[in-house]
Amino acid sequence: MTIECVPVGNKVVLRVSGRMDAESASQFEPECESCIAKGFTTLLVDLGEVTYISSMGLRSFVAIAKKLKETGGSLRVCRASGLVRQVFEITRLTQIFPLHETVESALAEG
Amino acid sequence: MIHSSLQSGDVLRFALALLPVLLFLAALRALDSYKLVSLRTVLTSLASGAAAATVCFGFNTFMFQIFPGAQDQYARIGAPVVEECAKAAFWIFLIATARVAFMADSAICGFAVGAGFALVENISYLHLLVDRGIGTWILRGLGTAVMHGGVAALGATISVYLLESRQWRGVRLFAPGLLAAIVLHSLFNQSLQYPMLSLLGAVVGVPLVLGVVFYLSERSLRRWLGGKMDRDIEILNMIGSARFQQTRVGAYLMSLQGAFPPELRGDMLSLLQLTIELSVRAKGALLIREAGLEVAPDPEVESIFAELKYLQKSIGPTGMLAIRPLLSQTPRDLWELHRLANGVR
Numbered sequence: 499m500t501i502e503c504v505p506v507g508n509k510v511v512l513r514v515s516g517r518m519d520a521e522s523a524s525q526f527e528p529e530c531e532s533c534i535a536k537g538f539t540t541l542l543v544d545l546g547e548v549t550y551i552s553s554m555g556l557r558s559f560v561a562i563a564k565k566l567k568e569t570g571g572s573l574r575v576c577r578a579s580g581l582v583r584q585v586f587e588i589t590r591l592t593q594i595f596p597l598h599e600t601v602e603s604a605l606a607e608g
Numbered sequence: 609m610i611h612s613s614l615q616s617g618d619v620l621r622f623a624l625a626l627l628p629v630l631l632f633l634a635a636l637r638a639l640d641s642y643k644l645v646s647l648r649t650v651l652t653s654l655a656s657g658a659a660a661a662t663v664c665f666g667f668n669t670f671m672f673q674i675f676p677g678a679q680d681q682y683a684r685i686g687a688p689v690v691e692e693c694a695k696a697a698f699w700i701f702l703i704a705t706a707r708v709a710f711m712a713d714s715a716i717c718g719f720a721v722g723a724g725f726a727l728v729e730n731i732s733y734l735h736l737l738v739d740r741g742i743g744t745w746i747l748r749g750l751g752t753a754v755m756h757g758g759v760a761a762l763g764a765t766i767s768v769y770l771l772e773s774r775q776w777r778g779v780r781l782f783a784p785g786l787l788a789a790i791v792l793h794s795l796f797n798q799s800l801q802y803p804m805l806s807l808l809g810a811v812v813g814v815p816l817v818l819g820v821v822f823y824l825s826e827r828s829l830r831r832w833l834g835g836k837m838d839r840d841i842e843i844l845n846m847i848g849s850a851r852f853q854q855t856r857v858g859a860y861l862m863s864l865q866g867a868f869p870p871e872l873r874g875d876m877l878s879l880l881q882l883t884i885e886l887s888v889r890a891k892g893a894l895l896i897r898e899a900g901l902e903v904a905p906d907p908e909v910e911s912i913f914a915e916l917k918y919l920q921k922s923i924g925p926t927g928m929l930a931i932r933p934l935l936s937q938t939p940r941d942l943w944e945l946h947r948l949a950n951g952v953r
Contacts, residue, residue: 550845560899562717581845588885589892593904
């Protein structure tokens with residue numbers, strides 16, 4: 499799994515690609531935490547190139563969403579498709595962070 | 609003046625006799641980070657404990673009348689057997705019907721049954737022993753009442769532990785927990801001649817044991833949640849993929865080709881997918897709770913269960929029997945369905 503961070507104003511887009519399984523999911527949380535430490539309060543995670551997500555990956559998303567919520571920020575998930583989108587919708591994690599069709603629509607929201 | 613001091617004395621007696629066990633129960637529920645037990649189940653457990661106490665009160669009074677010379681021996685040995693069996697009826701029902709599936713929720717429900725029992729017992733003693741001093745109510749409220757909750761919680765926990773680790777069933781599953789509850793209750797009653805010792809046993813021992821139970825339960829739940837959720841996601845992935853027929857599940861469904869028409873096999877696959885989706889859905893709620901966040905009501909769950917019911921009817925008993933090997937139906941799987949069906953939030 500690879501993660502690329504692209505700052506856009508006061509927001510940051512994290513482009514994730516590959517499989518977000520138990521092993522690789524452990525990279526995701528520190529990467530998000532480092533962005534939060536740099537002062538970004540809105541994190542957009544682009545999952546367009548992610549083909550699989552495990553429970554560990556979902557846990558990381560919930561933990562980061564909670565941290566951002568506590569600091570008044572937000573986590574937005576964009577371009578999730580196939581199994582990844584299905585898993586987010588079935589688990590109803592979308593009640594914590596909404597899914598966006600495009601990075602642009604996620605950036606445009608507030 | 610006399611009237612008001614009597615009133616404050618009564619309030620203190622009532623508070624000492626009834627509050628500690630309720631506060632202990634509230635603390636147990638607050639400690640459960642996954643919020644496994646609904647308020648309704650806690651209240652039902654309390655009510656069943658209260659009913660058990662009423663039955664035992666009648667039975668014990670009857671026994672005292674039959675054996676007037678053996679009241680002491682009965683209180684030490686006979687009463688613990690009768691009372692623990694009466695309390696166990698409800699926690700056994702909860703475990704047997706998969707309404708509780710972890711050590712923490714079984715401990716909370718077991719404690720609630722014991723608390724309900726202790727509340728009725730102490731209320732009756734408040735009327736019978738009006739002349740007793742504060743010491744009696746400290747012992748009854750903090751000692752006896754917490755003991756009633758603690759031993760029932762331990763009995764239920766032991767049974768869930770055996771179910772989880774040894775997959776025991778029936779009498780073998782419940783006998784060790786019930787026996788442990790009886791023995792501890794009996795030991796407590798025998799140590800009542802040393803009130804400080806029995807008080808200390810309940811006040812220190814019960815929180816200590818339940819603390820360990822909660823720690824082990826959360827560790828086990830976390831492991832189960834991750835492992836089972838990953839397997840469910842894998843199956844969902846397989847169902848949606850082109851190589852589904854090469855998987856164990858796909859090959860099994862293909863093997864039913866001669867026995868069931870295509871539309872029925874389609875329903876079987878839908879049922880399997882829906883069951884897994886429900887399982888993932890329930891685990892999603894646990895993940896949210898694990899992080900200490902609130903779970904919003906699920907507006908879709910009712911229609912999913914209606915669809916599940918329709919599919920089960922369409923497939924029929926023979927078809928359901930045929931796909932049984934594909935449906936994971938462990939006590940925890942059934943527990944998840946119970947929670948979703950009852951809209952536990």
